[in-house]
Amino acid sequence: MGFVLLAAPIIAVLLFLFCSKRTLQHTVSVLTSTVLLITAVFITRGVLLWGKIEYQALGGIFYVDSLSIIVLDIVLIISFLVSIYSVSYMENEIKNEKIAPGKLKIFYVLKYSFIFTMILALTVKNMGIMWIAIEATTLASAFLVSFYSNRYALEAAWKYIIICSVGIALALLGIIFLHLSSIEVLHGSQYLDWPALCENAKLLNPSVVRLAFIFILVGFGTKAGLAPMHTWLPDAHSQAPSPVSALLSGVLLNSAMYGIIRTVAIVNRNLGSNAYVGRLLIAVGVLSIATAAIFIITQRDYKRLLAYSSIEHMGIIAVAVGVFTPLSIFGALLHMINHSFTKSMLFLSSGRVLQKYSTKDISKTKGVLRVIPITGTAFLLGLFAIAGTPPFSVFASKLNIAISIFEIGGFWLGAIFLLLLAVVFVGIALNLFRIFYGQDYVQDKKTSTPSAESNFAGIAVIMVLLTIISITGIFIPYELKELVLNAQNIIIGS
Amino acid sequence: MFSYFDVLSVQILFSSFILMANKRIKSYIKTFRIQSLLIALTAGAMGFSLEKGRIDLLVVCLLIIVLKVILIPNMLEKTYASVEYIVEKDFILNIPILVILSCALVVFSYFSVSTIEGINSGIINAQIVNSMSVILIGLFFMISRKKAIGQIVGFLVVENGLYVTALFSTHGLPFIVDLGVFIDVLTAVVIMGFMVFNISEKFDSIDIEKLNKLRG
Numbered sequence: 068m069g070f071v072l073l074a075a076p077i078i079a080v081l082l083f084l085f086c087s088k089r090t091l092q093h094t095v096s097v098l099t100s101t102v103l104l105i106t107a108v109f110i111t112r113g114v115l116l117w118g119k120i121e122y123q124a125l126g127g128i129f130y131v132d133s134l135s136i137i138v139l140d141i142v143l144i145i146s147f148l149v150s151i152y153s154v155s156y157m158e159n160e161i162k163n164e165k166i167a168p169g170k171l172k173i174f175y176v177l178k179y180s181f182i183f184t185m186i187l188a189l190t191v192k193n194m195g196i197m198w199i200a201i202e203a204t205t206l207a208s209a210f211l212v213s214f215y216s217n218r219y220a221l222e223a224a225w226k227y228i229i230i231c232s233v234g235i236a237l238a239l240l241g242i243i244f245l246h247l248s249s250i251e252v253l254h255g256s257q258y259l260d261w262p263a264l265c266e267n268a269k270l271l272n273p274s275v276v277r278l279a280f281i282f283i284l285v286g287f288g289t290k291a292g293l294a295p296m297h298t299w300l301p302d303a304h305s306q307a308p309s310p311v312s313a314l315l316s317g318v319l320l321n322s323a324m325y326g327i328i329r330t331v332a333i334v335n336r337n338l339g340s341n342a343y344v345g346r347l348l349i350a351v352g353v354l355s356i357a358t359a360a361i362f363i364i365t366q367r368d369y370k371r372l373l374a375y376s377s378i379e380h381m382g383i384i385a386v387a388v389g390v391f392t393p394l395s396i397f398g399a400l401l402h403m404i405n406h407s408f409t410k411s412m413l414f415l416s417s418g419r420v421l422q423k424y425s426t427k428d429i430s431k432t433k434g435v436l437r438v439i440p441i442t443g444t445a446f447l448l449g450l451f452a453i454a455g456t457p458p459f460s461v462f463a464s465k466l467n468i469a470i471s472i473f474e475i476g477g478f479w480l481g482a483i484f485l486l487l488l489a490v491v492f493v494g495i496a497l498n499l500f501r502i503f504y505g506q507d508y509v510q511d512k513k514t515s516t517p518s519a520e521s522n523f524a525g526i527a528v529i530m531v532l533l534t535i536i537s538i539t540g541i542f543i544p545y546e547l548k549e550l551v552l553n554a555q556n557i558i559i560g561s
Numbered sequence: 562m563f564s565y566f567d568v569l570s571v572q573i574l575f576s577s578f579i580l581m582a583n584k585r586i587k588s589y590i591k592t593f594r595i596q597s598l599l600i601a602l603t604a605g606a607m608g609f610s611l612e613k614g615r616i617d618l619l620v621v622c623l624l625i626i627v628l629k630v631i632l633i634p635n636m637l638e639k640t641y642a643s644v645e646y647i648v649e650k651d652f653i654l655n656i657p658i659l660v661i662l663s664c665a666l667v668v669f670s671y672f673s674v675s676t677i678e679g680i681n682s683g684i685i686n687a688q689i690v691n692s693m694s695v696i697l698i699g700l701f702f703m704i705s706r707k708k709a710i711g712q713i714v715g716f717l718v719v720e721n722g723l724y725v726t727a728l729f730s731t732h733g734l735p736f737i738v739d740l741g742v743f744i745d746v747l748t749a750v751v752i753m754g755f756m757v758f759n760i761s762e763k764f765d766s767i768d769i770e771k772l773n774k775l776r777g
Contacts, residue, residue, distance in 0.1 A: 126737070195738030202745045209752055218763050222772040225756055229712055232749055233703065236719050239742070240696065243727045243734065248679065250731050258735045272679040302775045362777065371777075 068113070069120060069129050071106045072139075072190060075099050076183035083175045089161075089168065093154045096175050100143075100150040103182075107143040111136055115546060118553065121192075130192030130262070133553035137400060138325045139189045141407045145317045146182050148528045152415050153178075153310045155522040159422055160308070165215065174214065174308075181207040181314065188322050194242050194259045194329070198235070201290060201326060204319055205231040211311045212303045223302035230299040231290055238286020238326070244279035245333070248272040261329055268336035277343060280334045283327065284347060290323035293351050293385055294358040297378045301362070304374035305427065309418025312370065316377045317411035321403050324384055328399075331388055332558045341391040348389030349480065355382025356487045363494035368427045369420070372498060373413050376453055379491055380406040386484065387468040390475055396555045398467030401543075405460040405536060409452050412532035416446035419525060420502075429498055433505040445529045447503055452536055454492045460540035565610075566729070569603045570691040573725055574667070577698045577718060581663050581705075582656050586641055589714045590634045593721075597629035600721055604728060617736040624743055625724075633717065633750050640754040641710055644761035651708050659705055666701060667694040688729040695722035709757045709767040713750065720746050 079099040086092055110131060113120050119132035131139065157174060160166050166174075184207050188200035205228060213224030246259055248271040257263040264271070289296040304312045327348075334344050359379035366372040380402065387399035419442045424432050435443040452459035465488065472481040539547075576596040583589050601622045608618030652659065670693040674686070699722050703715030724742075727734050734742075761767045 193735070193738070195734055196741060199738065199741035199745055203748070206745065206748050206752055209756070213756070213759070216759060216763075219774055221756070221760055221763055222775055225709070225760060225769070225772060226775075228749070228753060228756065229703075229716070232716055233700065233719060236716070236723060239723050240726065243723065243730065246727075246734060247730045259738065274677050275679040278677055306775075365777065367777075 068106065068109055069122060069131065069190065070124075072103060072110070072186050073183070075102050075106070076179045076186065079179045080176050080183070083172055083179070087172070089158075089171055092171055092175055096150045096179075097154065099179065100147040103143050103186075104147045107140055111140060111546075111550075115549060126256075128191045128193055128196060131190055132557060133550050134328070134400075134557050135189045135325070137404065137550055137554055138321050139186065141321060141404060142182070142185050142189065142318045145407060145411050146314065148531060149310045149313050149411070149415070150178075152313075152418075152525050152528045155525045156308070156310055156418055156422070159522070163422070163425075170214070174211070177207060177211050178311070178314075181211065183207075185318060185322050189325065192261045194245065194261055194264070197261075197326060197329075198239055198242050201238075201287070201322060202232070202235050204322065205235065205290070208307075208311070208315065208319070212307045212315075214308050214311065215306070220306040223299075223306035227299045227303040230296070234289025234296055235286050237282050237289075241279045241282030241284075241286055241330075244275050244282065245271075245330075248275035248279060261333075264333050265336060268333050269339075271333075271337050273337055276334055276337045280330060280344060281347070283330045284351065287323045287326040287330075288351060288385075291320050291327065291381050291385075292323075292355075292378050293381055294355040294378060297355065297358065300378060301371045301374040304377065304414075305368060305370040309370075309414055309421060312374075312418075313411035313414040316374065316414060317407040320377060320381055321407060324381060324403065327385075328388055328558060331391075332560075335391065336560060341389075345389045345391055348385050352382040352385030352387075352389060353480070353483060353487070355379065355385065356484070356491070360487050360490040360494060363491055364497070366494070366498055367429050369429050369432065369499060369502065370414075370417055370427050372429075372495070373410065373417060376491070376495070377406075377410055380410070380453075383465065383468060383488075386480075387471065390468075390471050390477075391559070392471050392475060393555055393559060394474065395468055395471035396558050397551055398464050398471060400551045400554055402461070402464035402468065404547075405464050405539065406453075408532055408539075409449060409459070409461055409536050412529055412536065413446065413449045413453060415525070415532070416442050416449060416529055419522075419529075420446065429502055432502040434503070436503045441526055442529060443503060445533050447500075448533060449536075450495055450499055452540075454495045455488060458537065458540045460536045463540050565606065566603065567687055569599060569606070570688040570725070570729060573599050573603070573721075574691040574694055574698075577695050577702075577722075578660060578663060580714070580718060581659050581698060581702060584651070584656070586651070586708060586710050587638070589711060590637050590641070593637075593714055593717055594630055594634045596718065596721055597625055597634075600725055600728075601625040601630065603725065604733070607728060607732060611732060615732070617739070618733055620736075621733065621739055624740075628743055628747060629717070629721070633747065636750060636754055637710065637713065640757055644710075644757060644767050651711060652705055653707065654705065659701075663698050663701060666697040667691075670694045670697055686729075689726060692722055692725035692729055695725060698722075707768055707770055709753075709760060709769050712769065713753045713757070716753075717746070717750070 082095050114136045122129040161168050184200050184203040188197050209224050209228045212227050213220045252267050252270045292300040356379050359375045362375045384399050387395045455462045455465045580592040604618050605622035608615045671690045674690050699715050699718030703712050764771050
């Protein structure tokens with residue numbers, strides 16, 4: 068069953084190469100992501116029943132436990148919704164002559180290679196292969212970032228591929244050191260296996276493990292967009308087509324964060340306390356939130372603003388993992404889920420705003436609520452959600468994290484944390500809320516496609532996401548709670 | 562046997578100094594070829610000399626020769642030929658200063674590696690110091706050059722340094738991981754080469770200082 072996850076995207080990529088009709092390509096895309104979603108349901112059930120799923124085939128590389136299934140489900144649900152959204156979005160782009168009709172095939176081929184690499188990163192137990200998959204996500208998505216192939220997009224893509232490749236090369240150095248620390252403890256076939264490393268964590272060489280952690284934090288941190296390695300992120304997220312931005316922000320950042328969390332589990336077991344890892348993660352996390360806050364306040368481009376908000380949320384997750392109490396880990400995992408859904412909803416809505424106004428400049432976008440009322444309302448609510456207003460889910464997980472910080476006695480840390488969150492809130496309110504009111508500047512009615520608001524699939528996707536983030540803000544389904552608690556046990560150790 | 566590997570590691574380090582002192586893009590690519598050849602030799606020698614004989618290291622040695630000595634440099638030369646412009650000064654500081662700074666990097670990595678227990682058993686492991694220095698010099702090379710191809714070569718040198726570190730500290734990663742890393746590097750170079758081509762088309766130059774539109 069699990070191999071369907073890996074096989075389906077590859078088959079899809081091959082099919083795209085052979086079918087030339089646009090409707091056929093859309094059909095293949097939606098079908099593939101439906102298959103992936105159904106498989107995800109079965110695998111989630113399996114993980115709930117047995118705790119983890121392992122196969123002996125292919126040298127036993129396939130491994131899914133509660134921690135990976137959470138991130139994996141996020142990947143598959145969002146990629147399903149995005150593939151429905153892309154149908155109308157890409158058709159609109161072709162109609163507006165933003166892209167040539169032939170490029171749709173390339174878009175889908177790259178998108179499914181990208182999804183394949185992310186699934187691979189989350190379903191292997193070997194840290195080395197996980198690294199390879201995470202590096203491959205950069206390579207698969209580089210051309211998606213430069214998809215419009217204008218100057219800005221090329222600049223963004225070049226920065227993206229250079230900074231992320233070099234950053235992640237440092238993570239490989241970290242993994243080499245992790246291997247070195249375990250070389251006398253493990254046997255040939257177990258090398259770099261996460262469960263084996265975790266089980267024998269106490270026997271690893273502590274000073275080498277410490278060195279390894281720094282490199283892995285810098286490496287995967289680059290990919291997760293933690294400051295000061297975040298510089299590629301706003302460019303890539305703002306220049307990519309909106310469905311891709313949603314995937315980059317909602318899914319890719321989590322995969323990198325997942326790599327860090329896996330390593331933290333080993334390092335903390337090895338060192339026996341959280342002092343070393345906690346200090347580093349909290350420092351990087353607070354720095355990320357602060358950087359994001361400054362840039363959000365002065366931002367003039369709404370897609371860049373959303374991108375900086377992703378940096379902020381990755382910072383929040385890093386702080387929560389750094390605190391490392393059961394409550395904070397619970398909050399971190401929930402926050403990962405909530406941020407992904409909320410942020411992909413925002414990027415998808417911003418895609419519709421962008422198609423309507425053809426500008427990303429905040430000062431030139433006015434009266435969104437009147438021009439596209441349904442998407443506009445969802446966008447407004449989504450902004451409230453991401454800034455952390457109840458009753459949306461982001462508020463619940465932020466509250467969890469803030470409480471956990473005060474519980475370990477970090478009064479000053481908590482105060483700074485809340486202050487920075489308030490600054491971000493003000494920044495979002497100050498900059499973005501003004502696009503919703505005022506005279507609409509949609510200059511000539513001819514360029515604005517009349518079908519933009521009658522595009523039901525896109526609106527439906529945004530509504531589904533809005534429903535998800537509103538409901539999970541009030542109550543968490545039993546299964547999800549069970550998964551998160553199991554994952555928390557995996558990270559902390561019961 | 563140990564001194565044998567010491568010599569090779571020093572030669573690999575030395576080749577990255579040569580790279581730092583190179584002036585033209587063509588000679589970067591040549592130096593990269595030599596460095597990769599030295600690494601292939603190291604992997605091969607290690608494959609023969611380890612107790613049980615490691616067949617996977619011999620396969621890796623062949624792969625390095627095919628990929629990093631022949632294929633990737635040829636591709637880079639082809640890319641360069643298609644985007645060639647008037648030779649301008651490519652480096653930010655002048656070469657003697659760059660070389661002296663590289664020496665400082667070696668000293669830095671000597672002192673940082675020597676403080677870590679477990680990597681060195683009593684005596685400081687010169688091979689790891691050398692290969693860590695290759696990584697640092699590769700990174701430094703990337704920021705000291707202004708042309709996009711220089712950055713690709715720098716990235717490849719970093720990758721070489723990583724591989725040598727893995728080789729000297731742990732006798733190579735598991736074979737499947739090595740294989741995956743090679744595939745990744747090859748794809749990365751193909752994509753970066755293609756992107757350089759696009760950049761030269763849109764910007765009429767491959768000078769990365771012109772990529773400065775996206776800010777704030």
